[in-house]
Amino acid sequence: MGIRNSNNKNKEHEEELFKQPPTEEDCPICFLRLPYLGSGSRYYACCGKVICCGCVHAPVYDDRGNEIDDQRCPFCRSLRTSSDEELNEMEKKRIQADDDIALFNIGVYYRDGRYGFPQDYTKALELWHRAAELGHAAAYRNIGVAYETGRGVEVDKKKSEYYHELAAIKGDAGARFSLGCHEVCAGNIDRALKHYTIAVRGGYSESLEVIKDLYKKGHATKDDYAKALQSYQAYLAEIKSPQRDKAAAADEEYRYY
Numbered sequence: 001m002g003i004r005n006s007n008n009k010n011k012e013h014e015e016e017l018f019k020q021p022p023t024e025e026d027c028p029i030c031f032l033r034l035p036y037l038g039s040g041s042r043y044y045a046c047c048g049k050v051i052c053c054g055c056v057h058a059p060v061y062d063d064r065g066n067e068i069d070d071q072r073c074p075f076c077r078s079l080r081t082s083s084d085e086e087l088n089e090m091e092k093k094r095i096q097a098d099d100d101i102a103l104f105n106i107g108v109y110y111r112d113g114r115y116g117f118p119q120d121y122t123k124a125l126e127l128w129h130r131a132a133e134l135g136h137a138a139a140y141r142n143i144g145v146a147y148e149t150g151r152g153v154e155v156d157k158k159k160s161e162y163y164h165e166l167a168a169i170k171g172d173a174g175a176r177f178s179l180g181c182h183e184v185c186a187g188n189i190d191r192a193l194k195h196y197t198i199a200v201r202g203g204y205s206e207s208l209e210v211i212k213d214l215y216k217k218g219h220a221t222k223d224d225y226a227k228a229l230q231s232y233q234a235y236l237a238e239i240k241s242p243q244r245d246k247a248a249a250a251d252e253e254y255r256y257y
């Protein structure tokens, strides 16, 4: 019975692990799927919205259709602030409202000792755990990385894998890519290919390059590579828009794929 249960559990876990995860959310202004690449969107602490580069770059209009200055948030139109102190205050307020992105971001500031936050790995992990509980996929990945590198915790490969898997299941393509790399090192090319292919669909283009490489070296079939290419095209079809192209052409900081 005990063995049977654990087998079932393994099977369930495997199924969950290799299921196509949920996609990134949509931009609240243009309603198109947000790109995976970080430079493809911006987080606004005023309203807690993640807005795509296309809508960030586009002019902001008032209720009468007149263009207003671009120092305002494109979603809630509150005046943008550029001082670290004010931004920190805003994000701290968002934390009180259980905003998972704010929790994640401030965790990163503590990890890096940035924007006036002292470097504190323990504090970073505490915030990422809270963000993860609220459903932030990349927070799980950062916890996984901490267990891999021993920042703020003892190195623990098992826990690192566990958190990377949770992140991947929640839709973090970067964590999925790392799991693929670990499987390659362990000689499990089949599992690696599954991870890489899912990561490609999530917009992790480096994954496509790796699959291409595996194909060239004879570790993956032509069909594997063709499927991955198709997945990437499907991803691009979901995220591409003329408005985002315009933003990316105007400024490298708005590159979104």
Ligand SMILES: [Zn+2]
Residues within 6 Å of the ligand: 027, 028, 029, 030, 031, 032, 051, 052, 053, 054, 055, 056
């Ligand atoms: Zn948008």
Ligand SMILES: [Zn+2]
Residues within 6 Å of the ligand: 044, 045, 046, 047, 048, 049, 073, 074, 075, 076, 077, 078
């Ligand atoms: Zn706003």
